[in-house]
Amino acid sequence: MKWKPYRPRQRKLESREQVDRGRKKRQMGKLCKLSEEMVGQFLSRLPPKALMRFKCIHKSWYNLITSPSFIAKNLSNSKNNKFASTTRILFKRTVLKDIKDKNEIFYVLRDNNNDRRDIFLSLLDLCNDNDGDDQNLHSVVDDLIVPLPFSICPFSLQIAGHCDGLICLVNIVNEEVALCNPAIKEFKFLPRSSLLLPRRHPEDDDGIESDVNAVGFGYDSKTQDYKIVRVITYITGIAYTLPSKAEVYTLSSHSWREIKIDKECHVFWTPSFEIHFRGIYYWSALTYPTPGADKEAIFAFDMSEETFEEIPIPDGICARDGIIKFLAVWKESVALISCKGDGPKSFDIWVMDDSSGIKGSWTKHLVIGPIECEIPLVFWKSDELLLVISDGRVVSYHLGNKTIKYLPIHGVEDPQYIQAVVCVNSMISVKKTKG
C-alpha cells in the first residue's frame, strides 16, 4: 500500500478500497453523504430482487423499503418508467419434466400424470425495440412453479386477474383462490368463505350445492384497495336454480364480505377473455333478456361501486355460429377481438366506445391476418400481439409489417390453457403484516 507523506500514521488500517474512496472524497473537498431522500429516490428505481436483498444493508434501509409510501413510489416508477426498454410479461403454462423424446409428451398428457408436469408462472422481459432481423425475441425466463395441489391440472388453474404486480389465481376444481406477487415470490391462499357450501351428497335431492361461476380481481381507486369478486350459483338435486350470491375479498381486510347481486347471468369461461381495466372487470356471459331465451354478452363488475352490469356485444358475434371472441386492452380501450374457426384466422378488432358513457357501443377498427395461429393472448404493445401457434410456441405478431418473432417459451397443453398478461414489478405484499 502506498501512503502519502502527510497521512497520519496512527490512523486505523483501512482496506485499500476504503482508503481510495476516502482519498477521492477528501480530494473533492467535501464529505459526500447522500440524504435519506436521495437514497429513497434511487432505491425506488431498483427491481424487486435487489430491494429484497438490500433490506440487509441497514435497518433504516429496511424500514424505508417496507414503508407504504416507498412501495407506492416504486410502483409508480415501475408503471411510468421513461427509461424502461423492456415490457414484462407473465405466462401461465404447462411444462413437462424429464421428457426424453417427443413421443412421451402424448402419453404424459393422456395419462394426466401430475408427477411429470408442472404449471409454471413464467416472467419474461421483452425488449420494446425489436426492429432488427432477428427472428427471435430473447429474454431470461424466470419460472415460478405453482404448488400442488393448487395446480392439479392445467385447465383447472386460471389467472383470474392481475393488477400492479399482483396476480390472482383460481383453481376451478377445488374452488381455491390464491394471491401472489411473483416478483417477490409471495404466494397466499385465501380463506374459504361461508357462501361456499360443502359437497352435497348424491342421494340428497333437497340438498343445495354451490358452484363458483365467476372470479375477478382488480383495484378500487376510491378505497385504494385490491379486491377479488366472486359470483356463486346454487342448485338443488333436481337442478332447480336458486338466486346467485356474490362476495368481495379485500386485501386490506384479508376477509370475504357478501355483496348484492341483482343480475342473473351465467358466466362461461372463454380463453383470453377476462380482463380488468380502469376499475372494471369483464367476463364473457350468457344473459337472459326474456325467459327461455339467452344472449351472449359481457358481464361487468365495477370495483368501486361494487355493482354488476350487462354490456351488449356487436351483433353476429356468437359462439353458436362458430365465432370465437377475446377481450383485450388495446390503445387504452377495451377491445373485442373476434375470429372464426380453424386454420388461418382473420381477427376483427372492435373497440368499445365509453366516451359517451353508454356501454356497449362498439366500433370496428381493424382486421388483422389471416394468421396461422390458435389463440391470441395479449397486446403487449399497441402494434404487437402475442399469439400461440399450433405447436404450442408463443410468437409476437407485428400488426404493421405482419411479421412474427418467436419467444423463448412454449406450453405443452392445449394452446387455450396458456395465458399471458402484461405486468409490472411491485413490492406490494399479499401477506398480512404483523402488528
Added chain:
Amino acid sequence: MKKISVRTSDGQEFELEENLAMESATIKTSLDAFSRDDIILLPNVNSWEMVKIIEFFTKVQELETKFGVKFMEKKEGRFLEAFQAEFDKDLSDDNLYCLLWTVDYLGIEVLLENLCHLMAERTKNKTVESCRNLFGVQHDYTPEEEAEIREDYSWAFEGPEIEE
C-alpha cells in the same frame, strides 16, 4: 444570452449560459438574491463535476436537435439509451455517487432523475457488501438478524447476474 460566472471549490471559473444556470435551483436562488454580475461561489462543487454537468446539457441539446423530441417529455427509448451510454462511460461508481450528491445540492431536477436511474442500473446487481461500501453505510444488524433475512429471501441473494 447572458453568461453567469461560477467558481468551483478548486478555484476554476466557468461561464454558463443563463438558461443552463437557471436549471440549478440553488444557483437561481443565488441570482435572485445577488447581482448577476458577481461570480457565484460554489464551494461544494468540484470542477470535474461542473464539466460533467455542462456536458450533460450540451448532450441534451445535441440529441434534441438530432431526434427532434424534447428531452424526457416523451418516452423515446433510443434517445435516452444513447444519452445514458455516452454519459456513463467515464464515470466510476464513486464519482457517480459524488456527482449525485452535487446535483442534488445544486437542485438540477432533470439531471438528478437521470443520475438516479444510472445509479440504480449500476447497483441493482451488487452484493450487500459492495453496496454498503459504495454508500458508506455501517453495518447495524446482528449476525443472527442478517442471517434471518438472508434465509427468508435466499432467492434474492442468488443468481448469475449478481456481481461478486
